[in-house]
Amino acid sequence: MKLTLKIWRQKDAKSRGELVDYQMKGIEGDMSFLEMLDVLNEELINKGEEPVVFDHDCREGICGVCSLQINGEPHGPDRLITACQLHMRKFKDGDTIFIEPFRAKAFPIIKDLMIDRSAFDRIQQAGGYISVNTSGNTVDANAIPIEKEKADDAFAAATCIGCGACVAACKNASAMLFTSAKVSQYALLPQGQVEAADRVLAMVKQMDEEGFGNCTNTGACEIECPKGISLENIARMNREYLKASLKG
Numbered sequence: 001m002k003l004t005l006k007i008w009r010q011k012d013a014k015s016r017g018e019l020v021d022y023q024m025k026g027i028e029g030d031m032s033f034l035e036m037l038d039v040l041n042e043e044l045i046n047k048g049e050e051p052v053v054f055d056h057d058c059r060e061g062i063c064g065v066c067s068l069q070i071n072g073e074p075h076g077p078d079r080l081i082t083a084c085q086l087h088m089r090k091f092k093d094g095d096t097i098f099i100e101p102f103r104a105k106a107f108p109i110i111k112d113l114m115i116d117r118s119a120f121d122r123i124q125q126a127g128g129y130i131s132v133n134t135s136g137n138t139v140d141a142n143a144i145p146i147e148k149e150k151a152d153d154a155f156a157a158a159t160c161i162g163c164g165a166c167v168a169a170c171k172n173a174s175a176m177l178f179t180s181a182k183v184s185q186y187a188l189l190p191q192g193q194v195e196a197a198d199r200v201l202a203m204v205k206q207m208d209e210e211g212f213g214n215c216t217n218t219g220a221c222e223i224e225c226p227k228g229i230s231l232e233n234i235a236r237m238n239r240e241y242l243k244a245s246l247k248g
Ligand code: SF4
Pocket: 159, 160, 161, 162, 163, 164, 165, 166, 167, 177, 178, 181, 221, 224, 225, 226, 227, 228, 229
């Protein structure tokens, strides 16, 4: 396949960025999207030019760092996969592909396609945990019965990989889907009840402080989420938040 890539190049957070054209040939359908970028970078390095900086780690849909906006969509045209799981067979010979970083005020660009998503870490640190007494009298978590439906919902919420596609897809750059998944995975389980009120208040406060926008129920986040995190989590977080606020 021959392709034209239009890739966002930006020196650092303060510099102005621009789309730069690259002509590619010999790209095979079985290559992953990131392998295609590896080929480009090898060519650039051989020419003595700066390679394109992009984030990647697991390359199998687990770590959530491959945050690429491909032809205007977070993680590209396929559903329920990350950019690293996207294959070049999804594109046609002669295609032009726009590759940009996820864009949000709370996700500043570090360089080229790499963004700083530490805002998500700070939301998680604000309350995305449970405190367990490890004195030796700890109750085995498996000794507490949990309804199957709730266990399934908690597990589904816990599959959020913190990629940020929900933020990139949202016209308000809202982080409600991410935060609600993290709140839900504890709110659904007995172990999460002790700190439930403090957790939701602290995580929502941190989310607002990081500069993410409000949710206006468009639902683009759910469509673009590679893990299929449901909007029901946002409704659950809103209920948890109301409950916690009334409790004072
Ligand atoms: S909710 Fe989905 S899109 Fe958002 S961070 Fe989690 S996995 Fe990524």
